[in-house]
Amino acid sequence: MLENYLPVLVFLALGAFFGIAPLLAGFLIAPHRPDSAKNSPYECGFEAFEDSRMKFDVRYYLVAILFIVFDLEIAFLFPWGTVLTEIGMFGYMAMVVFLSILVIGFIYEWKKGALEWE
Amino acid sequence: MNFEMPNFALALPEIFVLCMACIVLLVDLFVGERNRFVTYLMAQATLVGAMVLTLGLSSSEAQYTFGGSFVRDTMGDVLKAFIYLAVLMVFVYSRDYLRARQLFNGEYFVLGLFGVLGMMVMVSAHSLLTLYLGLELLSLCLYAMVALQRDSIAATEAAMKYFVLGSLASGMLLYGMSMLYGVTGSLDIGEISAYVAQNVGDNLVLEFAVVFVVVGLAFKLGAVPFHMWAPDVYHGASTSVTIYIGTAPKIAAFAMVMRLLVDGLGGLHVEWQGMLVMLAILSMAVGNVIAIAQSNLKRMLAYSTIAHVGFLLLGVLAGTENGYASAMFYIIIYALMGLGGFGMIMLLSRAGFEADRLEDFKGLNERSPWFAFIMMILMISMAGIPVSAGFWAKLAVLQAVVRADMVWLAVVAVIFSVIGAFYYLRIVKLMYFDKPEDTSPIKPAFDMRIVLSANGLAVLALGVFPGALSVLCVEAMK
Numbered sequence: 001m002l003e004n005y006l007p008v009l010v011f012l013a014l015g016a017f018f019g020i021a022p023l024l025a026g027f028l029i030a031p032h033r034p035d036s037a038k039n040s041p042y043e044c045g046f047e048a049f050e051d052s053r054m055k056f057d058v059r060y061y062l063v064a065i066l067f068i069v070f071d072l073e074i075a076f077l078f079p080w081g082t083v084l085t086e087i088g089m090f091g092y093m094a095m096v097v098f099l100s101i102l103v104i105g106f107i108y109e110w111k112k113g114a115l116e117w118e
Numbered sequence: 119m120n121f122e123m124p125n126f127a128l129a130l131p132e133i134f135v136l137c138m139a140c141i142v143l144l145v146d147l148f149v150g151e152r153n154r155f156v157t158y159l160m161a162q163a164t165l166v167g168a169m170v171l172t173l174g175l176s177s178s179e180a181q182y183t184f185g186g187s188f189v190r191d192t193m194g195d196v197l198k199a200f201i202y203l204a205v206l207m208v209f210v211y212s213r214d215y216l217r218a219r220q221l222f223n224g225e226y227f228v229l230g231l232f233g234v235l236g237m238m239v240m241v242s243a244h245s246l247l248t249l250y251l252g253l254e255l256l257s258l259c260l261y262a263m264v265a266l267q268r269d270s271i272a273a274t275e276a277a278m279k280y281f282v283l284g285s286l287a288s289g290m291l292l293y294g295m296s297m298l299y300g301v302t303g304s305l306d307i308g309e310i311s312a313y314v315a316q317n318v319g320d321n322l323v324l325e326f327a328v329v330f331v332v333v334g335l336a337f338k339l340g341a342v343p344f345h346m347w348a349p350d351v352y353h354g355a356s357t358s359v360t361i362y363i364g365t366a367p368k369i370a371a372f373a374m375v376m377r378l379l380v381d382g383l384g385g386l387h388v389e390w391q392g393m394l395v396m397l398a399i400l401s402m403a404v405g406n407v408i409a410i411a412q413s414n415l416k417r418m419l420a421y422s423t424i425a426h427v428g429f430l431l432l433g434v435l436a437g438t439e440n441g442y443a444s445a446m447f448y449i450i451i452y453a454l455m456g457l458g459g460f461g462m463i464m465l466l467s468r469a470g471f472e473a474d475r476l477e478d479f480k481g482l483n484e485r486s487p488w489f490a491f492i493m494m495i496l497m498i499s500m501a502g503i504p505v506s507a508g509f510w511a512k513l514a515v516l517q518a519v520v521r522a523d524m525v526w527l528a529v530v531a532v533i534f535s536v537i538g539a540f541y542y543l544r545i546v547k548l549m550y551f552d553k554p555e556d557t558s559p560i561k562p563a564f565d566m567r568i569v570l571s572a573n574g575l576a577v578l579a580l581g582v583f584p585g586a587l588s589v590l591c592v593e594a595m596k
Contacts, residue, residue, distance in 0.1 A: 090123060104140045111147045 062114055073102055125183040128190045131171040131198065132238050138164035139231040146224030154222055161227040162209055165234070169202045178593075186306050187245035193446070193594040194241045197373050201237050204366040204453050205230060210569045211461045212358035214562070218469035219267075221356065226266060230362060233259035237370035243377055246295045246305045253291070253338070256370060257284050260363055264355040276354025283337065283347040291334025297327035298382075307382040314385035328386055331378055332393045339371050341431060342400035345424045352420035357467065357474065360416055361460035364423055365453045372449040375434055380442060387437045394435035399530055401428030406538035416474045418541060419459050422500060425538055426452045429515055432531060436518040443591040444514035450587065451499075451511040451580065458496040458573045465489060465562050465570060479545055481554030489560065490549045492574030499577045501542035502535050507580035514588065 080087075080095050109115060126133065142164065146157040172195055180191035209227065216222040236259060239252030261284065265277035299305055301323050302313040314324070333344065340348040352360045379390055405425030412418035430452070433445025466473030466482075473479075483490040499508035512535060519528045562570070580587060 101140065104144060108143055108147060 059117065066109060066114065069102070069105070073099070122185070124185065124188075125181075128175065128181055128183045129188060129242070130175060131168045132235060132242070134171055135164060135168050135231060135235045135238065138167065139228060139235060142231060143224070143228045146228065154224065157224045157227050158209065158213055161231055162206060164231055165202045165206045165209075168234070168238075169199060172198050172202070182244060184248075186308065187248045188242055189244035190242060191594075192596075193376065194373070196590060196594045197241050197369050197446070198238055200450050200453060201234060201241070201366045201369050204369065204457060205234050205362070207457050207461070207569055207573060208358070208362045208365065210565055211361060211457075211464050214566065215356075215358050215464045215467060218467075219356070221267060221358070223266070226263065226358070229259045229263050229266075233263070233362070234366070237366060240370045240377075241373040243374075244307050244381075246298065246307070246310075246382075249307075249374060249377060250288075250292065250295065252370075253374065254288065256367060257288065260284075260367065263359045263362065264351060266359065267356045270354075270356070272354040273356060276351045279354075280347055280351045287334050287337030287344070290330050290337065294327045294330030294332075294334055297323055297330065301327065307377060310382045311384060314383060318385050324386065325389055328383060328389050329393070331383070332390055332397075335371070335375055335378065336397050338374070339368070339427050339430075340424055341397040341427050342404040342424060345401070345404070348424060349417050349420040352423075353414060353417045357416065357460055357463050357472070361457065361464070364419065364460060365456045368423070368427075368456075369449055369453055372430065372445065376442065376446075379434070391435050391437060394431045395524075395527065398428045398431040398435060399527070401425060401431065402531060402534040402538075403428075406534045406541075409538065410541045412541075413476055414474055415463055415476055415479070415545075416460075418476070419456070422538070422542075423452075423456065425534070426500075428534075429512060429531065432519050432527065433515040436515075436522040436524075438518060438522060439595045440521065440592070441515070441518035443588070443595045444511075444518045446591040446594060447514050447584075447588050448511040450591070451507045451577075454573065454577055454580070455496055455500050455508060458492065458570065458577060459500070461566075461570050461573060462489065462493050462496070465560065465566065468558070476545065476548060477555055480548050480552040480556075482549040484554055485557065486560045488571070492571060493549060494546050495574045495578050497542040497545050499581065501539040503539070505578075505581050507577045507584065509581060510584040510588070 076098070077095070080091065084091065138160070142157060142160045145160060146154070149156045175190065176192070176195045178192060180189055182189050209230065212226070213222070216226060233256050236252045236254070236256030239248060239255065241252075243249035243252055261277055261281045264273060264280055267273040295305075298310060301321065302310045304310055304313070317324075337344040337347075352364060355363065383390065401424050405421045405423070405428060409418050409421035409425065412421060426448075430445050430448050433441045433443075433448055435441070436444075463472075463474050466478055479493070482493065495506065499506035502508045502512040512531075516528045516531060519525075519531070
């Protein structure tokens with residue numbers, strides 16, 4: 001019974017090794033010359049510490065919404081791809097229709113200039 | 119795993135509208151500001167094409183496809199035909215109005231078409247999932263249409279309110295639907311109906327589900343006490359959008375009530391009848407009484423819509439085939455009257471001036487006797503005075519209620535109807551007996567003149583010969 005779990009144990013050990021070893025190697029071997037710019041967290045071009053009630057550029061929302069649309073598209077494509085041989089022509093065409101509607105939306109946003117930052 | 123190929127032919131009108139809406143969107147991107155008229159013409163052509171397809175596919179028996187989640191029947195065909203007609207008229211009325219306000223964008227027409235698609239799906243839905251899908255497609259288009267006028271604070275506020283309350287309503291409806299699914303184990307309206315018929319009795323979860331479904335539907339219809347969004351949205355949105363929200367989606371909402379409450383939960387008639395009685399009485403009372411205090415015509419028509427929804431519910435709650443047919447008759451007549459009423463506001467409006475105050479209708483008879491006459495027909499019909507379509511509509515629902523042994527309810531309805539007559543007739547008085555404040559000439563485009571006149575005359579004609587439409591509604595409910 002217990003020996004059935006041996007592969008799991010090996011897997012856990014290997015996983016832990018590959019998780020920890022690079023970090024450890026980087027800590028031990030890499031050059032270590034910190035400055036203020038390197039230590040500050042960076043994200044989206046905002047200051048790290050300031051009033052959280054500030055004005056956001058509406059373009060962030062636009063990009064976020066567009067991102068979600070195409071992110072979800074991938075979420076649909078993965079399961080579809082794994083069963084493609086079983087669902088046949090009907091399933092194939094359904095995805096073609098879905099993607100064409102997305103493409104039309106994409107053309108719209110592109111032509112309207114939603115993808116231009118400046 | 120094998121998928122059964124669905125019968126796409128039954129959904130041909132929906133497929134056509136979807137394809138055309140996408141094409142209109144793309145064409146509009148490339149035609150540019152000066153040739154925007156092309157977008158308008160293509161949108162109108164889409165509606166005409168969909169009408170031809172729907173009537174061409176029409177047959178007397180109900181047909182199901184997409185694994186039973188889509189139905190094509192007479193009621194659906196009739197309601198869809200009137201939805202196309204309503205939106206077609208909305209586009210005619212809106213064209214010059216939008217142009218005068220620099221709002222003549224392709225998005226208005228594209229969103230309008232996608233909204234029509236949502237309504238078509240709602241009307242033809244035979245599963246909770248398709249019903250919800252159609253509802254959301256419609257609602258999202260409506261939120262965006264209200265917000266189209268970006269530089270207007272009132273429109274933005276209206277869009278925000280509409281969005282928040284609309285989401286709340288969708289949430290209620292979904293919760294009710296999820297309970298229905300939990301109890302019956304099916305999303306198919308036919309199977310739910312079969313389960314309910316077998317297991318009628320005290321099933322507490324089923325009763326809870328009915329409550330949530332009714333609340334969701336009442337929100338979408340704008341019945342009191344779930345009406346608070348309606349006046350603000352009607353008032354805040356530009357009139358071209360108000361006329362859209364106030365007419366075609368009501369027809370689709372009626373279809374949703376029929377599919378959910380009658381087709382799906384018909385076995386629980388006793389449960390939802392009591393709730394609808396409350397909603398109907400409150401809607402008629404609040405709508406008619408508060409409308410008297412309004413000085414803005416769009417707001418007044420919003421409260422008038424609420425009152426009309428109350429009457430519509432009377433037909434549904436009667437619970438007989440006759441009652442459903444009378445409710446269907448009522449909603450179609452209401453859509454025609456609403457189109458005319460908001461159309462008149464757009465007729466009198468011009469660049470930089472919104473004719474939505476009651477004073478703007480003063481002395482209309484001196485400025486344009488013909489359109490004063492049309493407006494009088496519409497107001498008389500809304501009030502339900504004999505020899506107008508609105509009279510027959512009210513009579514039909516009242517008859518249905520009396521036949522269902524609820525004479526007291528009919529009496530209450532008549533009393534509120536008399537109270538409501540005051541504010542409709544006040545407009546007639548303003549038009550005929552007061553001096554005009556504003557004497558600028560009324561010069562509508564040729565097609566608007568024709569369609570608005572036809573709209574008013576249709577209301578009059580249906581008042582004189584209500585038979586054909588009323589027979590059609592009875593046929594549709596069989």
